[in-house]
Amino acid sequence: MKTYHAEVARDGRFWLIRVREIDRSTQALRYKDVVTMANELIEIMDGVGNDEYDLHLEVHLPSSVKDHQARAEVLREEAQRKQAEAAAEHRAAVQELLALGVSQREAGEVLGMSFQRVSQFSSLRRKTARIV
Template identity: 95%
Template sequence: MVEEVKTYHAEVTRDGRFWLIRVREIDRSTQALRYKDVVTMANELIEIMDGVKEDEYDLHLEVHLPSSVKDHQARAEVLREEAQRKQAEAAAEHRAAVQELLALGVSQREAGEVLGMSFQRVSQLAKSS
């Protein structure tokens, strides 16, 4: 029979210069100066308070950030997705320009010179039609 592993939930917030770590299941807190130390500090707290070893439980972090930070992150994601779409559109337009020049009898090397692209890029675009 497989024994179920207990999961501890650590709520992490910024508190002045420190990261405050509150482990719900043991109703205790600790802190870390750097975010990279949050997991270590949470594990140490759990091990001291509950007497379990790190490989005997799972730790789930819930990082609570200010709403303004979440807003910036959400906006950045929207912009990143928009940039990806725009990049795909730009590639399609480059491809169309290359194909039109080649259809006019311009060589790939000349098309690259005219469009400010390398011969290799023109060749790639010509093959991706």
């Protein structure tokens, strides 16, 4: 099965679509129409049906947009690490209170957590204790 590669870039108000294998271009007003327009161009110019080929899109974005995306990914990963650290600290607080003989309900009230969340943290402690 043949594969066509469509390079897509914003050009003013339109998305410019260039299909390398047929050396032709088209455009779409909305991004959601890019695949349809590329398919129509391929089918008209090469006389093939849409089940006779694969289409691979390569979207070219301005470097400033790529920079924002890269920074957002770094921040997302950092947020995930921080969230995991916060959960570990919550878990440690729950486990210390329970070790002092405080009930799960009281621990939840004192720490501003639901009973169910405290119960999850205490069951994690028991599972960890069995594994070790």
